Amino acid sequence: MASMRDIKRRKSSVQSTQQITKAMKLVSTVKLQRAKGRAEKSKTYFNCMYDTVVSMLSKAGDINHPFLKPNNSPKKAVIVITANRGLAGGYNSNIIKLVRDNEWNKDDLIIYPIGSKGKDTFARLGYEVGEDYSSAIEEPIYADAMTISNQVLSDFAAGRVGEIYIVYTGFKNTVTHIPTRLKLLPIKIEDERSSDDKAVLDFEPETEDAIDLIIPKYITSLIYGAMIEAVASENAARMQAMDNATNNADDIISSLSLLYNRARQGAITQELTEIIAGAQAIS
């Protein structure tokens, strides 16, 4: 049996770990609240943006715009949003799995990482890694999303990549986060129902020019929305992970306390037995 001193030392080490996990949980709870608020505030913008783009494309019919059809490059650009820090449960590895375990051929991908965890992993696995935007995920601002979308769109226009995807963790609620893969370009809008509810829109300038101007904004808003959701998911995931860690620490502490008390009682009993045995030997 471990000595009392060993048990005591382990217990205090677990206790200090628990303090850290508890503090991290509180921090991510606060961050989650803020990220959730931001995600809700931006929702109107994305809904309007989506409606407009859907009605625009359904009206545009089958016009031959470069944004709407794949070009010949076999390469795929994948924007991968992960965290800059770990200790968030399966948050980062779920995203990496989603990129790795599917029908994509590794050599066809160019990874544009947002978040250093993803960048390091894909660099280690030997993927082609493009420009790194890891600093953007700390505090998502719209200007960063604009830079990223300009970069991928110019790659697409230049024919370096044929398709653009974004992989991020969608935020459904505090306990449910869904790793999501979304195709940004070429655009394919599945349901065209909303074109009927609203009056058919006219465009000024002409529809073709409008597509040129609006699609980049649409892509930017998707990237921005993904970043905001990813931040909310990251903090929710970390909150959960740290909550579990704190609970585990509680369990370990209580079982160590039990062991410690038992060892102490054992020591007392042994001492008493020795004294009694000694006294009997004398008499």
Add this chain to the structure above:
Amino acid sequence: MAEKFKLTIVTPDREFFSEDADMVEFNTTEGEIGVYAGHAPLTVIVKPGILTITQGDTVKNAALHAGFVQILPEEVTILAEIVEWPGEIDEARAVSAKERAEKRLSEKNGIDVARAEAALMRSIARINAAKLK
């Protein structure tokens, strides 16, 4: 002109404005337009300029830089990437941005002309809006 329409201005970060208005004016790629209630459905692209909202006797101004506008007969939605009330504008910074952009355009060596022009237009819109405070 009793009829009003619902004007919503949203940015990715916040709902900037959401009230009934009599008229809204702004700058588009095709020129300046003013919209009353009952306008034909139209979508236009914004160019940097001043946004003027008229509600009865009160007139509100803001600097609107980028985005697009969805106009429906009873509803106007401005999806703005950047929009600021005059009180939020740092005029000194806008002036220096204007000088910088002008300098870049006059030198014209290997710069991104479109970007410098956009910066110039933005700074001019900001300065003008800030004066309307």
